[in-house]
Amino acid sequence: MGSHRGSKTGGRDEFCSVGDCLPSYAVRISVRARRARLVMSAAGGLEIVVPQGFDTARIPKLIHDRRDWIARAAQRVEKERRRLREEPPRLPDRIVLSALGETWEVQYRSNEACSAGAVRRAVARESAGGRLTVTGDLGDAQACKEALCRWLRRKARESLGLWLAEISGRHGFEYGRVTVRLQRSRWASCSPRKAISLNARLLFLAPEIVDHVLLHELCHTVEMNHSPRFWILLESHDPEYRAHRRLLRAAGTSVPTWLDHGPSGRQV
Numbered sequence: 343m344g345s346h347r348g349s350k351t352g353g354r355d356e357f358c359s360v361g362d363c364l365p366s367y368a369v370r371i372s373v374r375a376r377r378a379r380l381v382m383s384a385a386g387g388l389e390i391v392v393p394q395g396f397d398t399a400r401i402p403k404l405i406h407d408r409r410d411w412i413a414r415a416a417q418r419v420e421k422e423r424r425r426l427r428e429e430p431p432r433l434p435d436r437i438v439l440s441a442l443g444e445t446w447e448v449q450y451r452s453n454e455a456c457s458a459g460a461v462r463r464a465v466a467r468e469s470a471g472g473r474l475t476v477t478g479d480l481g482d483a484q485a486c487k488e489a490l491c492r493w494l495r496r497k498a499r500e501s502l503g504l505w506l507a508e509i510s511g512r513h514g515f516e517y518g519r520v521t522v523r524l525q526r527s528r529w530a531s532c533s534p535r536k537a538i539s540l541n542a543r544l545l546f547l548a549p550e551i552v553d554h555v556l557l558h559e560l561c562h563t564v565e566m567n568h569s570p571r572f573w574i575l576l577e578s579h580d581p582e583y584r585a586h587r588r589l590l591r592a593a594g595t596s597v598p599t600w601l602d603h604g605p606s607g608r609q610v
């Protein structure tokens with residue numbers, strides 16, 4: 343037990359004792375958690391996972407008690423983030439889009455003219471026989487990666503929009519605007535105005551899992567929540583939804599590592 347300097351200014355005071363490495367934390371309620379635990383990751387920062395019904399007023403003390411662990415974990419994560427930022431991305435020789443049943447062999451071709459101040463330092467173009475050619479400054483792996491990301495987003499826009507229209511028509515749903523993004527966090531989302539946003543990473547998943555994600559979002563056009571009514575509705579359209587959800591949870595590993603390597607390239 344340490345001495346308490348200063349006095350009761352609440353949790354913030356305890357935060358400071360953890361050091362500057364701890365900018366913030368997120369609380370996640372887990373139905374499976376038996377007791378509170380702390381998770382630190384490069385992607386999500388510090389997360390406090392608590393069981394349902396956990397008294398969140400206990401969190402500041404929890405953080406205080408674990409401050410040494412948090413400081414060490416924060417250092418480890420910072421090192422990991424720095425490494426990811428500094429290391430050039432590794433580029434793929436092959437891209438398998440399981441959702442579309444397509445395999446692309448990727449070739450890289452140097453183009454000196456491209457590196458001389460062109461707006462785009464690399465471009466990715468499809469050619470016959472399932473070949474994808476990245477032309478540009480091959481010394482700039484990040485630019486090549488961004489070219490691949492732009493291509494991926496284009497593929498996703500072409501295919502996922504039609505996919506959603508088709509499955510929606512078959513199941514009798516209506517929705518608003520569709521956007522396709524390449525993001526790290528969610529697979530998809532649905533706004534109260536029934537606008538559906540889809541992650542281009544869905545192209546790396548099996549077709550039945552993509553169906554499942556699309557049906558999940560389409561059900562949100564009717565039930566804007568995860569209430570029991572929502573799950574009943576989803577089950578009526580996707581009877582295997584429990585198995586699909588399990589597969590989806592494990593699906594992060596189907597996304598190739600080159601996509602997450604290096605700076606996130608949010609502009610892409």
Ligand SMILES: [Zn+2]
Binds near residue numbers: 558562567568
């Ligand atoms: Zn949902």
